[in-house]
Amino acid sequence: MPMIEIKNVGKWYGDFNVLAECTTKVEKGEVIVVCGPSGSGKSTLIKCVNGLEPFQKGEILVNGTSVGAPGTNLSKLRSHVGMVFQHFELFPHMSITENLAIGQIKVLGRSKDEAIDKGMKLLERVGLKAHAQKFPGQLSGGQQQRVAIARALAMNPICMLFDEPTSALDPEMINEVLDVMVELAKEGMTMMCVTHEMGFARKVANRVIFMDQGRIVEDANKEEFSAPHARSGRNNSWPRSSITEQHRSAKVQRPDYSGLCTL
Amino acid sequence: MLNLDFAFLTPGVVSSYIAKGFFFSLQLTVVAMLGGIMLGTILALMRLSSKSWLVIPAAAYVNTMRSIPLVMVILWFFLLIPLLTGRPLGAEMSAIITFTLFEAAYFSEIMRAGIQSIPKGQVAAGYALGMTYGQTMREIVLPQAFRNMLPVLLTQTIILFQDTSLVYAIGAYDLLKGFEIAGKNFNRPVETYLVAAAVYFIICFSLSMLVKVLQQRIAIIR
Numbered sequence: 001m002p003m004i005e006i007k008n009v010g011k012w013y014g015d016f017n018v019l020a021e022c023t024t025k026v027e028k029g030e031v032i033v034v035c036g037p038s039g040s041g042k043s044t045l046i047k048c049v050n051g052l053e054p055f056q057k058g059e060i061l062v063n064g065t066s067v068g069a070p071g072t073n074l075s076k077l078r079s080h081v082g083m084v085f086q087h088f089e090l091f092p093h094m095s096i097t098e099n100l101a102i103g104q105i106k107v108l109g110r111s112k113d114e115a116i117d118k119g120m121k122l123l124e125r126v127g128l129k130a131h132a133q134k135f136p137g138q139l140s141g142g143q144q145q146r147v148a149i150a151r152a153l154a155m156n157p158i159c160m161l162f163d164e165p166t167s168a169l170d171p172e173m174i175n176e177v178l179d180v181m182v183e184l185a186k187e188g189m190t191m192m193c194v195t196h197e198m199g200f201a202r203k204v205a206n207r208v209i210f211m212d213q214g215r216i217v218e219d220a221n222k223e224e225f226s227a228p229h230a231r232s233g234r235n236n237s238w239p240r241s242s243i244t245e246q247h248r249s250a251k252v253q254r255p256d257y258s259g260l261c262t263l
Numbered sequence: 264m265l266n267l268d269f270a271f272l273t274p275g276v277v278s279s280y281i282a283k284g285f286f287f288s289l290q291l292t293v294v295a296m297l298g299g300i301m302l303g304t305i306l307a308l309m310r311l312s313s314k315s316w317l318v319i320p321a322a323a324y325v326n327t328m329r330s331i332p333l334v335m336v337i338l339w340f341f342l343l344i345p346l347l348t349g350r351p352l353g354a355e356m357s358a359i360i361t362f363t364l365f366e367a368a369y370f371s372e373i374m375r376a377g378i379q380s381i382p383k384g385q386v387a388a389g390y391a392l393g394m395t396y397g398q399t400m401r402e403i404v405l406p407q408a409f410r411n412m413l414p415v416l417l418t419q420t421i422i423l424f425q426d427t428s429l430v431y432a433i434g435a436y437d438l439l440k441g442f443e444i445a446g447k448n449f450n451r452p453v454e455t456y457l458v459a460a461a462v463y464f465i466i467c468f469s470l471s472m473l474v475k476v477l478q479q480r481i482a483i484i485r
Contacts, residue, residue, distance in 0.1 A: 052387050079393025089388035092483045093407050102402060103392035137484040155392060 001064055003028045003159050003190045004049055010057030011044065011214075018044050019055065020214045026159070031191045033201040036211035042194045043086075045211065046161050049192065050074075050081045063158055079107045082152030086164040088144040090136035096123065096147055097132045100154050108155065115154070122150035126180050142173030149180055159190035166197060271449040272458065280448075284441025287355060288427045291437070295362035296420045302363065303370030308400065310375055321371070328368030334432050337361050341433040354435035358427075366423055373415050377408030410483055417474040421467050428463075438462070 004026040011019040019041045026032050034042045047053040049060055051067045051074045060067040065077055090099050100119030104110040110118070123129045126146040128139075136144055145165055152160060162181065166174045178200050185191055185204035195201070201208050210218035309321035328336070340361040345351045352360075381404050389399030409416075428439040439459055446455030 047387075050391060052390060075390070075393050075395050077393075078391055081391075083388075083391035085384055085388060085391075087382075087384055089382075089384040091385065091388070091403055091407075093410060103394065106398050106402060107393040135484040151392070 002026060002061075003030070003063055004192060005061040006045070006049070006058070007060070008058040009045070009048060009055050009060060011041075011048065011053070011055040018214050019048070022058070022211075022214075022216050024209055024216055024219055026190060026192050028190055029188045030206045031185045031189075031193070031204050032207045032209060033197075033205040034192065034194045034209045034211060035196055035198075035201070036217075040211040041214040042211045043163050044214075046163050046192060046194050049161055050078050050083055052083075075107070079103070079155055080158045082149075082155060082157035082160040084145070084148050084152055084160065084162045084165045086167050088136070088141070088148045088168075090144055090148055090151070092136050094135075095132070096128070096134055096136065096139075099136065099147060100151050103151065104154050118154055119150070122153050123147070126150050127176075140173060141169045142176045145169065145173075145177045146180055149177070149184070153184075159192070160184070162191065162193040162195065164194050164196075166195060267454055267457075268451065269454050269458070271451055272445075272454070276445055276449075280445035281438070281441040284436050284438040287436055288424065288438040291359055291362055291427045291430070292420065292424045294359050295366045295423055298363035299366030299370045299423075300374070300416065302367035303372075304374045304405065306367060306371035307374035307378055310371070311378055325368045325371050328365055329372075333365055333426055334429050336365050337429060338432050340364075354430065354433045357433060358430045358435045362423070362427070366419070369419055370416065373412050373419060374408060376415075377412035378404055380411050381407050407483065410481055413481065414474055414478050417470065417477070421470050421474075424467065424470070425463065 002025040006022055006024050009019055009022040010017070022041075022045055024032075034046065036042050044053055048055045049062065049067065051072075055068060058068075062077060062081060066072055067074070067077065090096075091102070094102065097116055097119055100122065101112065101115035104115035104118060105112060120129065120132060123132055126149060128143055128146055128150075131139060131143065131147075136147070139147065149165075165181070166177050169177065174197070178197060181191070181193070181200065182204050193200070193205075207219060207221050209216055210220075306321045306325060309317040310325070312318060337358065341352070341354065341357045344357065385403055385407070386399055389403045394402065427437050430437050431440060431443075434440075442455040442459035442462075443452075446452040449455075
């Protein structure tokens with residue numbers, strides 16, 4: 001059974017088709033990267049996976065549980081699925097320790113001591129133990145995002161969703177967050193990451209999904225998408241030719257997005 | 264000239280005429296504030312929900328209350344409740360209930376603005392951790408909304424304290440009433456009203472100073 005199975009998902013805002021016939025799956029222990037130009041529906045798709053966004057068509061199964069089904073206990077499902085947001089979304093009125101403990105205490109029913117203990121271990125792991133008593137506003141963006149990852153991990157998730165975790169960061173802070181993510185991937189965490197970081201994709205991703213206009217236009221494994229890099233000798237760039245060819249064959253009229261995915 | 268004489272305001276006079284009124288005004292303010300904020304928060308959550316059977320009654324309640332002068336509400340409630348229940352409620356009790364219900368409408372608008380000031384991502388983060396709607400509101404949204412809105416909530420409370428003088432309409436014994444009666448008994452109405460004004464000023468002004476201090480102390484570090 002795949003960890004995440006997305007079957008023919010469709011979503012509309014009124015007449016606007018945000019997601020169309022999206023089908024893919026993430027096996028246990030797999031890392032997949034979702035990329036594409038802005039407005040292509042990648043964030044929407046990942047938010048559908050833990051039910052933060054409703055969808056009208058198709059089905060999403062997370063560890064066998066249907067997300068969209070009326071009887072599903074979404075809170076319970078989400079407590080097993082870690083999520084990291086573009087803008088961190090740490091709770092500004094709580095200290096870092098409290099941020100890490102709140103979900104454990106309120107959702108998992110752990111004792112305060114247990115939760116703080118677990119939180120401190122994770123803080124140490126992301127290299128922020130010294131900041132435990134601070135408030136989110138006192139940390140840099142990169143540090144906040146590492147805390148956000150630790151907060152998600154504190155729930156012992158079975159898989160992790162990353163929604164553009166480095167897009168709101170200053171360039172010099174991106175790597176500290178990516179390092180944590182790479183480490184996590186190497187430990188065997190199942191991850192679905194919306195990101196433009198092709199270096200990250202090349203390092204740890206099993207597959208890369210390319211989305212455009214609400215559709216999954218390419219779902220390639222690591223070898224396929226990384227091969228052209230070697231040929232062109234270029235780093236951190238999306239293999240443009242293969243994508244554009246795919247689009248031509250799909251006869252999709254679309255703007256030139258090639259610059260968007262070149263880092 | 265006015266020929267003012269404050270000599271009659273001895274501690275004995277203050278404690279027998281004014282203290283009782285002051286404590287009632289204070290009680291009315293505190294109960295109406297706490298009750299109003301609680302009820303107002305529920306009304307605000309109802310208005311912000313996606314279900315029309317919650318939105319419509321809450322909106323109707325808030326808009327009605329905000330469109331009627333407080334004196335009329337005080338008077339109506341005082342006169343109508345005995346007709347409905349068959350026995351009088353008493354001016355003090357009636358005032359406390361009326362003020363709570365009335366202020367809830369104003370506090371609900373303040374809390375609604377406060378809740379809307381919290382980014383949607385915060386709610387998503389709460390949900391993503393597996394929290395329920397209630398937990399997300401209680402632990403994440405409302406504490407932040409409350410902090411953001413604290414100055415406005417306290418300013419509304421200061422207005423509420425001033426408005427407690429409106430219970431004269433149903434003859435409840437509040438701070439102003441205490442001064443009024445003392446003034447009549449000693450035939451010194453000008454002096455008592457002057458002192459009353461000074462007392463209201465001192466209380467309200469020090470409360471607004473307190474707002475500033477509190478605001479700095481519980482502000483969210485950003």
